Amino acid sequence: MIYFDRDGEVRRLLLSLLLLAAWEAGSSQVRYSVPEEAKHGTFVGRIAQDLGLELAELVPRLFRMASKGGGDLLEVNLQNGILFVNSRIDREELCGRSLECSIHLEVIVERPLQVFHVEVEVKDINDNPPVFPGTQKTLFMAESRPLDSRFPLEGASDADIGVNALLSYKLSSSEFFFLDVQTNDELSQALSLVLRKSLDREETAEINLLLVATDGGKPELTGTVQLLIKVLDVNDNEPTFDQSVYKVQLLENIANGTLVIKLNSSDADEGSNSEIAYSFSGDVSPNIKTKFKIDPGSGEIRTQGQLDYEETKSYEIQVIAYDHGNPSMSGHCKISVKLVDINDNTPEVSITSLSLPIREDAELGTVIALMKVSDLDSGVNGEVTCTLTHHVPFKLVSTFKNYYSLVLDGTLDRESVASYELVVSARDGGSPSLWATARVSVEVGDVNDNAPVFAQPEYTVFVKENNAPGCHIFTVSARDADAQENARVAYSLVERRVGERALSSYVSVHAESGQVFALQPLDREELELLQFRVSARDAGAPPLGSNVTLQVFVLDENDNAPALLPPQRVARWVGAGQVVAKVRAVDADSGYNAWLSYELQEAAAPGGARSAFRVGLYTGEISTTRALDEADAARQRLLVLVKDHGEPALTATATVLLWLEDGGAAPKASSRLVVGPAAAAEAALVDVHVYLVVAICAVSSLLVLTLLVYTALRCSAPRGEGACVPGPARLVCSSAVGSWSSSPRRRRQRVCSGEGPPKADLMAFSPSLPQGPGSAEERQLSEAEQLGKVSLKFFSILNICYLLCLNDSPGNLHMPRSGPRKGKNTKKKKKKKKKAFIFTCLCNH
Known part of the structure; x- marks a missing residue:
């Protein structure tokens, strides 16, 4: 039982260790270190390996890294799991003078979620030298200071930490001073400059020392400060001037800020006792303070404002020089300033009276303006002469001293020059002389002396027939060189008769715009050309006018059927x-x-x-x-x-x-x-042909007889007096492709211009007809051909007339669809028509 119990305890202990290891693996912390100012790409550590992550898992598990206050200073290469420097790391900027400086990173991976904490320590390097508050420090010491006097100095500071910030000081060699350094703690030190030898201003007025601070870094960095020690003197001398009175002459109107005089005083003392300041005396007038200023340090007196000789001719200036001793001592002098008059005032031209505009027909000698000139200078500088612009019809006449009149000296034409810009120049007698100009704009008044003028004496206009009533066909425009009312042009028609109608029934013209309108539709078959005149008249007094001719040609449109x-x-x-x-x-x-x-x-x-x-x-x-x-x-x-x-x-x-x-x-x-x-x-046609043949034979016989008699008389005449010469032949124009025909309607008035007879069109045709009853006459003409070319041509004309008569015969008239009416009245009428037709045909052809 004990064995199993111990085995169970072992198992429980192993399970606890495994859980503890898993927890530590999920929340463990890795530390790295990197020196500041490391270059981009510097190796920091194998973060993936140190965190126990496989390289193949970085991307699938969404490996990412967040920095707490570090920004993007560090970065991880997901291909090899190495943490490297991404941008410049400055420890002093990141942590200041803190002894510890670290960058805290939080690494997060998912699937499953794990969080790791990484700390990267930034190590300090000796990259900052010791720095003094200034590069130079000035110390003032009285020459009466006792020995062992101490003068505290401010030490240098180093932005680094540790040994890199541990400073040591060294003073350049000097017989008058040495450096005393007292250390309060590891980094706190007190510096003092100790006087070891008495100072004498007359022997040594200034002492230059160099204080050097060195840090404990490797390599060492140093900082320096220049110590300037000035020995102060005791004030026992007053400032003195070279002269008690200074005399200066200035030209008036001298430029602002011009140097008048530079005062120079001396003081036997040194240091602050010899530093002299200048100022105006307390009893100087306010006018002097407004015209002059003095530099307290340099003693330079300069002008301010404007100096004018005519206002003040001279100035008396009292000046005080005082040192900075204790107590202060002072000296006095006087500056006498006299102004020299120069020609600094330009003449002035003023117009006292002006009478404008002047009519272009004004008489010579007409006064246009009165002018006055003046100059603030005196003597020769104030003597002024005036001149006028050349090549203008005006002149200046002097009426009194410095008074002039501007008068007309030539003829004016507003249409050539509408206005004149006159320049009056006034020049004084100074050396160099000054001048001024005045401009006078003289406007020429208009007189109605120009009639309206059209651009062309005649205009040709083309208008299609069947136009809309009231349509605009043309615009006339006349230009009047005058102005205002004299140039306001009104247009009107020059009325006349066009056939039996008035011109105003065909066209009208707008009085102001000059637009010409057709009042009714035009018909080319009735009217081919409409010629009329338009009058342009201005509104002057008396009014002037001119005319222009318009030729309106009516263009044909296909508005008539055959x-x-x-x-x-x-x-x-x-x-x-x-x-x-x-x-x-x-x-x-x-x-x-x-x-x-x-x-x-x-x-x-x-x-x-x-x-x-x-x-x-x-x-x-x-x-x-x-x-x-x-x-x-x-x-x-x-x-x-x-x-x-x-x-x-x-x-x-x-x-x-x-x-x-x-x-x-x-x-x-x-x-x-x-x-x-x-x-x-058919019977009527046969009768007509018979009558025509008889008529032509009679006429031909008379003609042949006349020609024979005429030929006999001419041939019997002596040689040299004359010869048988055929007369001029008439040309009959024929064409096989068609005819250009005109109707009797078009033989009305075709050209309505008021000049010349009306025109008519020519009809030419070439009938292709067989031989008809006129063959006998043709044989007679062939027999008479030997009489001469004149007879032959005449018979040819007769043949053509015969053919024309055949074409115009009643047989070719429109016949009724039904047969002819029977009765005596009808036959009588036909006989009368035959006789009338023959007579008409012969007369026409």
Whole structure:
């Protein structure tokens, strides 16, 4: 039983030891030491190993370290578990003069949580030398001090501790003094300077000693202080001056702080007994104290404030010199200061009267200003002469002593120079002379002598037609070189008639801004150019004005659809590719807006009109695509679309009715086509052609006869008097790509400028037509071609007129869709129309 009991006690004892070891491991303290001023990275200790921590556990267990008052002076390398110096450690800064100095660290690891305390002792090194309160100390000792007199000295201090702060002192060799050091305790010492030999100021006035303090560190550091011992004298002499009276001359207006005189007195004593101070006597006037100041130590007298000869010509200054002895002794002297007058006052110019502004039409000699000049100096320094700026229409006239008048001496023009900056210079007779200037600003008053002027005599304005009523189209601006009311310009229209209407019904102008507005929409087909004048008139008295011309060109817009004209001709006995009709259309616009193209739409009636006919893209000529036969329908209905090239394009449609009739002797493949009513229209067309042929033959016969007679007369003339020369030919312009046409509407008034006749557009075309009844006339012209070039050209013109008449014949007019009305009245009317048409055609062409 005892054995088991002892074994149980052993087990309990071992368990207790294990618990105690675990507790000590969780709360144990590790101590390290490190010298101050150790470099960064200096090894301190293997903290992980000393705390029993594995290196691999430092990061997973969140090893961290906190410092109590140490900041980041120490750091742990988690890779090797070494504690090292992280930043500079200064023991004196960290702990002052405390004997013990440590950095307390708290190391914490988790999983499980453990806290360790680490203490790092900072060891002192001898890094601070002994320091005295000052680098130099001055001691004053009277020459009458007895021997063994003691003079306490303040020792040095060392920021280190222990042996490093243990100081020893040594004094440089001297026959008059030695050093006495008394130690109160281990670190407290009392220093005294002891006099061993009597002092004599006349032999030695000053004694220099060097006191050295050395600490006990390794290596030793030292500190020094310079001891300056001044021997004090007994005051038995008074200060004395070289002269009792000093005389000084100063220029007036001398600069502030200028040295007047430096007094020099002497004292046979030494030390404080020979130190002399200076001051003004107590009975000196306050005026002197405001003008002069004295330096108590150096005896320098300087000026303060401003000295003026005109105010005070001389000063008498009493000065006292006293030493610092006990009792103090003093001496006296007088300084006599006389001021010398100089030319220190500049002339002054004042304007007593000023009459401005002066009108630009003022007469010569007009007084503008009265001026007065003055100078505070006297004699020559006070004599002043005045001059004026050169090259100005003004001059100065002296009216009395130091009085001048500024008068007009030339013509003025405000538009050239609106104001003058005059500079009046006043100069005195001093040497060197002084001068002053005064500026006079002379403003020139305006007179209405300039009319408003436009930048251009004429302006060209482009306005699109169909503008909004009241829109702004232009702004006129006139500049008036005058000022104020004389330059305020008002604008107005120069009223006139534009055709049958007043100009003010078309445009208006704003009286103040000069903005021109179109009062109504403009139509280029009625009005291409509107020319008018705008008047600009100022508000002067009397008012002046001028005019400017505005040419407003109306630009075309595609606002008119093509208008269809009657067909020009009818073709008979046509085969494939022959022209059977021509659709004519005009557009009231111009340019691309009037460039027309023709397209054949799908046939509106059965019969295959689309496959049998085609229309020229730009000519409007309807031609067959094949020979017509009996299989074609007797009545053909064609739909032609006429389109201009405007943006957007406008269109019109024309319906052309064609009747197919048997041609008798003509080949069956070539049938007759009639546009309009079949029977009556064709008869009327034949009659018209007969009348035209007869009329042209008669005219041609008369022409041939006239030319023969004229040629005979010319050829019978003697040589040298004349020759058969053909006359100038007329040019007929034709084009195969289209025509630029103008409607009768555009033949109204096109240019409303009030000058020249209205303009009209030229229509040129090139019909592609077969030979018609005019072939006989052409044969006659061919036979007469030998008469000369003039006859040939004339017959060519007749042919063109004939073709034009064919195009304008009633057969090409718009025919009613139904047949012609029967009756006598209808036939009479047709005959009258034929005769009127022939006459009109001949007259027109």
